[in-house]
Amino acid sequence: MPTIYDVAREAGVSAATVSRVLNGRRTVDPEMVARVLTAVRELGYRPNAVARNLRRSRTTLWAVIVPDIGNPFFTSTVRGIEDVAQQAGYSVVLCNSDESPAKEETYVAAALSEQMAGVIIASSGSVKAARCLLDSPVPVVAIDRELPRGAVDTVVVDNEEGARAATRHLLDAGYSRVACVTGPEGVSTADLRLRGYAAALGGAPVVVRTDFREQGGYDAMAALLSSPARPDAVFVASNLMAVGALRCLADRGVEVPGEVGLVGFDEIPWADLVRPSLTTVAQPTYELGRMAARLLADRITAPAARPATVVLPTELRPRRSSAR
Structure with missing residues (x-):
């Protein structure tokens, strides 16, 4: 079984450098990091995780808690997280909260009890889960959705402006009765997208709140079609x-x-x-994940730094579904 000294010899560096790379230290030259990781892969080196965790009082695992791994948005985002985590010497444990505050609370408790090195979370809105994370020493980054009642490192898109652009686009296309289907109250993405829609509409908003699932969108559209004031266009917030x-x-x-x-x-x-092709407000999903992972790696290195909020732009992509 190869040792850390075999890796150091193969990479042409010291054993201390190999240790720094495997422990996720960001002070190592990127070229050396690449050489060490290549040697680790070629030799099949496996560090003694139990001994290392005892020394460090934490694991080299990140918990990534998302509401719906079946959603392509989160699939791409998690890929961005994982790519950066691997480069920094961490592995990712993926947890699917299923838009359930109870499941989210269970996963948060597990991440804390297992002494995860960090947590990246797209909150389902559980205040209890947020409080547990904020009260713990584990570094946390909120992604896509703001963490309820807490100031932590956060990566989101400009939800309000994206919704405003989508609604203006429908109005400019000649639609006059534009409704909005959005997510649960208290979830930041749902609330901010509703705010952007209302700001662009200017008149009386027509809103249906539901979950962020496909069936929720189906049922919300059925309700709008049955309404006496049936809309001639709909902005759907997911x-x-x-x-x-x-x-x-x-x-x-x-x-x-x-x-x-x-x-x-x-x-x-x-x-x-x-058919028709769907007009969308596109988000930089992979970049969201990469940025969240970078913030978490930085937070682990400098736990006392002030929380940062990164807001990425969206892009309206017009297609046939909105071309009257």
Whole structure:
């Protein structure tokens, strides 16, 4: 079984440098990091995790807690997190909260009890889970959604401006009765996207709140179609809800975009393939993950630094679903 000294000899560095790389220290020259990681892979070196964790009083694992791993948005985001984590010497444990505050609380408790090196979380809105994280010494980064009642490192997109651009786009296309389907109250993405929609609309908003699932979008669109003041366009505040809304319109025989225009928030891989193709507000999902991982690595190195908030831009991508 290869030792740390075998890795050092193969990489042409000292054993102390190998130890710094494997412990995630960011003061090592990137070229040396690459040589060490290459030697680790080629030799099949496996550090003694038990002994190292006893020395460091924590693991080299990051808990990444997301609401729905089946959502392409989170799949791409987690990939960005994992790529940076691997380079920094950490492994990722993925937890799917299923948009359930109770499951989120269970995963947070597990991450803390297992002495994870850090946590990246897209909160489902659990105040209890947020409080547990804030009261612990474990470094935390909030991603996509702000952590309730807490100041931690955060990476989000400009949700309000993205929703405002989507709503203005529908109004400029000639639609006049624009409704909004958004997520649960208290979840920052749902609330901020609703605020951007209302700001662009200017008049009386028509809003349906639901979960962020495909079926939720289907049911919300059905409710809007049954309304006496039926809208002629809808801004849907998530990708999966937009898919559900499109399915409902197809089932009801409603022509898109002729009878109802539609814009979703967040790109989906098949947005160009569905008919009509779906207008979306695209987010830099991979970059969201990479930035969150960088913030977490920095937080582990400098735990006393002030929390940072990174806001990334969105991009409106017009397609047929909103072209009246």
